Structures are given as structure tokens and as C-alpha cells.
Amino acid sequence: MIQLAICDDDKRDLTRTVELIKEWLYEPNKPEIKIRKFASPFLLLDAVSGGEAFDIFLLDILMPEMSGISLGEQLSNLLAEPLIVYLSSSTDYYSDAFRLFAFNYICKPVDRQLLFPVLDKIARRFEQHRDNVFILKTTDGIIQIPLHSIVYAELQAHVCHFHLADGRHLKSQYLRSGFNQFLAPILEQPNFIKTHTSFVVNLNYSNSLANGSLSLTTGAVIPVARSFTARVQQNYIDYWLKEEEYV
Numbered sequence: 001m002i003q004l005a006i007c008d009d010d011k012r013d014l015t016r017t018v019e020l021i022k023e024w025l026y027e028p029n030k031p032e033i034k035i036r037k038f039a040s041p042f043l044l045l046d047a048v049s050g051g052e053a054f055d056i057f058l059l060d061i062l063m064p065e066m067s068g069i070s071l072g073e074q075l076s077n078l079l080a081e082p083l084i085v086y087l088s089s090s091t092d093y094y095s096d097a098f099r100l101f102a103f104n105y106i107c108k109p110v111d112r113q114l115l116f117p118v119l120d121k122i123a124r125r126f127e128q129h130r131d132n133v134f135i136l137k138t139t140d141g142i143i144q145i146p147l148h149s150i151v152y153a154e155l156q157a158h159v160c161h162f163h164l165a166d167g168r169h170l171k172s173q174y175l176r177s178g179f180n181q182f183l184a185p186i187l188e189q190p191n192f193i194k195t196h197t198s199f200v201v202n203l204n205y206s207n208s209l210a211n212g213s214l215s216l217t218t219g220a221v222i223p224v225a226r227s228f229t230a231r232v233q234q235n236y237i238d239y240w241l242k243e244e245e246y247v
Contacts, residue, residue, distance in 0.1 A: 001031070002122075002126055003052075005056070006037050009039055009064065013060065014039065018035055023112065040063075041066040048079065048142070049141070055083060055126060056083050059085070060086075060087050061086055061093050062089065068093075069100070076100060079143070087106050088107060104118045134147060145164070147189060150163075151164060152202060154199055156198070158174050159172055159173075160182060186200060195223065201214055203239045209233065
């Protein structure tokens with residue numbers, strides 16, 4: 001399901017945009033969308049800071065409390081590459097919008113001819129990328145982590161630590177679910193294996209397997225629990241044999 005946030009201080013424009021999105025959803029083969037309406041940019045920022053996750057932001061630009069451009073800057077500070085579509089009755093803000101790498105810019109009054117192609121493009125993008133990122137809620141906000149960048153994940157005191165290929169170390173919020181459940185989208189990928197009750201490793205970064213441990217190309221050495229040894233060995237061999245078929 002796509003989580004979409006709309007922020008517009010004009011209630012008529014806000015209602016009209018929501019009605020158009022619902023109209024678009026009646027067309028065949030459209031994804032599920034959950035829409036959250038915000039009449040104030042501060043209410044949207046509070047929601048995001050509080051941990052609510054959104055895939056798309058439709059932002060009005062001309063708002064009295066805070067401009068949509070300033071709101072986009074705030075969202076960019078909280079989130080990694082938020083997907084923003086600007087709505088405005090003026091074309092004066094094109095350069096500001098695209099300075100923030102806005103996904104699109106729609107001039108008001110918004111109609112189906114303007115909005116529907118943008119929604120189609122968003123739906124295609126979401127379909128292509130939804131299985132390629134992990135959405136991580138941290139104490140600092142929500143981060144989309146490309147799966148290919150995860151070297152390994154480790155559970156420590158109910159907090160999941162992600163070690164990334166670029167050297168970053170990200171921490172989840174306190175887990176209220178099990179480690180397996182939390183990492184389920186990652187464990188569905190064939191290149192990720194669990195080596196221990198507290199470790200999940202990306203085999204793309206594996207270097208060698210021996211003596212109860214898995215050495216990685218980053219220099220990290222990951223423990224392999226005795227109860228996991230046979231399964232890890234088989235997964236490791238199967239994975240690299242499959243990789244060699246394409247060399």
C-alpha cells in the first residue's frame with residue numbers, strides 16, 4: 001500500500017485533490033493508497049517526526065504558516081530523499097522545487113489531465129522500488145535503505161543495528177516484534193541469510209566461511225552459531241554456485 005500525505009491550507013483545494021486521487025483509483029490495476037490530509041505543514045511535520053511513514057508528499061506551496069518549499073526542506077532533513085510533488089497556482093517556484101529534487105510540479109487548478117499521469121508515474125516507480133528498499137524507523141526519523149547497501153544487521157538489546165557498505169551504522173527504534181519478523185522483507189531475499197539468532201548477513205559481501213565464522217569483504221567477521229552451521233554452509237555454497245553460472 002502506498003502511503004500518501006497531502007498538505008494544503010485551502011480546504012477546497014485539499015478536498016478536490018483527494019477526490020481526484022480517489023477517481024484515479026477507480027481505474028483498473030491501480031495500487032492501494034492510504035491518504036492522510038493535513039491543513040497545516042506543522043501537523044505534517046509532527047506526524048513524520050512521530051514516526052508516521054509516507055511514500056509520497058503532495059505539498060501546496062503558498063501557505064501562510066510555512067511555504068511548501070520550506071516544508072520540503074524540513075522533510076529532507078528528516079527523511080532520505082522524500083518523494084515530493086508540488087501543487088501551486090504560480091510557476092514562480094519551479095527553480096526552488098527542483099533544487100529540492102521534486103518529483104513533479106503541478107499548476108493549480110489541479111485536474112485529472114495534470115494529476116493522473118503523475119500518479120501513474122509514481123505507481124510505476126513504487127512498484128519497481130518497493131522490494132528494493134528497507135524502511136527503517138530511527139530515533140531521528142524514517143530512512144529508506146537500499147537492500148544492496150546492507151552488509152549485515154545485528155540485534156543488540158532489542159535494537160537492530162544496520163552496517164552499510166558506505167560505512168554508515170544505523171539503529172532502529174526499540175523492537176516490539178521479533179528479530180525475524182522485523183527483518184522479514186530482507187530475509188525473503190536470496191542473498192540474505194541468518195547466521196546466528198542475532199545476525200543477518202548479505203552474501204554479496206561474503207569472503208570466506210570457516211571455523212564458525214563468516215568473513216566479509218569489509219573486514220567484519222560474523223559469528224555462525226553451531227545450530228546454524230549446516231544451513232549457512234549449504235546456503236553459502238548454493239548462492240555462489242548460482243552466481244558463477246552468470247559469470
